[in-house]
Amino acid sequence: MKTLASTFLGLMLVAMATVVAIARADAAAGKEVFQGSDCQSCHYTQGPATEKSIDDQLAKKGPELWYAGSKFQGPWLQAWLQDPQPIRPMKFNSVMEPNPGGHPALSADQAGPVTDYLMSLTSDAVKAGTVKVKKKNLKGRLIFIKKMPCSGCHQFPTKKKFSGGLSGPSLVGAGQRLNPDWVLAYLQQPKVFKPVKMMPVFVGLLSDKDMKNVAAHVATFK
Amino acid sequence: MSRFFLMGLLMLILGPTATGVAQAADGEKLFQFYCAQCHGTEGKGDGPNVTGDFPVDPRNFTETAEMNKLSDADIRNVIIDGGPIADKSPMMPPWGKTLNDDEVEALVQHLRQLCNCTGKAG
Numbered sequence: 001m002k003t004l005a006s007t008f009l010g011l012m013l014v015a016m017a018t019v020v021a022i023a024r025a026d027a028a029a030g031k032e033v034f035q036g037s038d039c040q041s042c043h044y045t046q047g048p049a050t051e052k053s054i055d056d057q058l059a060k061k062g063p064e065l066w067y068a069g070s071k072f073q074g075p076w077l078q079a080w081l082q083d084p085q086p087i088r089p090m091k092f093n094s095v096m097e098p099n100p101g102g103h104p105a106l107s108a109d110q111a112g113p114v115t116d117y118l119m120s121l122t123s124d125a126v127k128a129g130t131v132k133v134k135k136k137n138l139k140g141r142l143i144f145i146k147k148m149p150c151s152g153c154h155q156f157p158t159k160k161k162f163s164g165g166l167s168g169p170s171l172v173g174a175g176q177r178l179n180p181d182w183v184l185a186y187l188q189q190p191k192v193f194k195p196v197k198m199m200p201v202f203v204g205l206l207s208d209k210d211m212k213n214v215a216a217h218v219a220t221f222k
Numbered sequence: 223m224s225r226f227f228l229m230g231l232l233m234l235i236l237g238p239t240a241t242g243v244a245q246a247a248d249g250e251k252l253f254q255f256y257c258a259q260c261h262g263t264e265g266k267g268d269g270p271n272v273t274g275d276f277p278v279d280p281r282n283f284t285e286t287a288e289m290n291k292l293s294d295a296d297i298r299n300v301i302i303d304g305g306p307i308a309d310k311s312p313m314m315p316p317w318g319k320t321l322n323d324d325e326v327e328a329l330v331q332h333l334r335q336l337c338n339c340t341g342k343a344g
Contacts, residue, residue, distance in 0.1 A: 054251055095270065164273075167259035202319070
C-alpha cells in the first residue's frame, strides 16, 4: 500500500515536471515564432522601459510587450493573436486618425506557443491577488464615470452598448483582457510601465483604496 | 577682448540647443500630445474624445473673448488641479502630477497664442 502510494506520487511528480517542461519548450518555440514573424520590428520585449520623452514614445510602432505576461490574461491573448481586432479606437500614437486594423494574425499552431512566450514576460512590480474582483464595485464606478475623467478617454460598456472617449485603449471587454493586479500596478507605478503617456498620472490624486476600487471596476467590464 | 565677448555670447545662444540640455519645454508639442485628444489639434474644442457621449464641451481656446476672462493664474490652476478647482467639469483632468512647472508654463503660453489674447491681470 505504501509503495503503491509512493509510486503514484512519483508518477504525479514526473507528470507535473513534464507539463512544466512542455510549457517551457512551448515558450522557447513561441520566442522563435515571435522573432521569425517580424513582431520585434514593432514591439520590444526587453524591460525596463526606456522612453524618456514624448519623441521616444511617439517613435514606437507598437506597444511594448516586456510585461505582457503580467498585463494580459492568457486565454484572451491566445484568441486575439489569431483574430486581432482593434483595441485602440485610434491608430497607435495618432490623435486624429482612426485605427485601420489589420494587425498581423497568427495561426492556431503559432498562437499557442507565442502566448506561452509572451505570458512568460512578467514584471516584479505587479503583485498577484491585490485586487479583489466582485460582480460590482460602486465606489470604483463613481470614480470612473464621475470623479475622474477616465470615461472621457476610454470606451466602456453600458446598458445600451458602450460609451466614452476614443483616445485611450477601449476598456470594453477589459475583464477578459487585462489582469486586474496589473491595472492597479499601472495606476500606482505609472513610470514603470509607461513613463511618458497621454494618460494623466493619478498618484497622489487617487488613494491606494480608490485605485483598488477603480481597478476592480475595470475588471467588471464585459 | 570684444572677440571673446562675442564668442561667449554665441555660446550662450547656441549652447543649450547644441548640447541638448536645458531645452525649454515645447508648448506646441506638449499641447498636441496631452491636450489635443480633447481640445483638438487646433485648440477648437473638437478632439476625438468629444463624441456624442462627452458631457461638456472642452474649452475652445480660439475664443478670444472667453479666454480673455481668464488670467494666466486661472489657466495654470485648471491645468494643475483639473476642472473642479474652477467649478468646472472633472472631465478636464488634473495634470499637476504629470507635468512639471516649466511644462505647465509652456502650455499657458501656448494657449495665449491660440487665443491671441493676454487675459486679465492676476
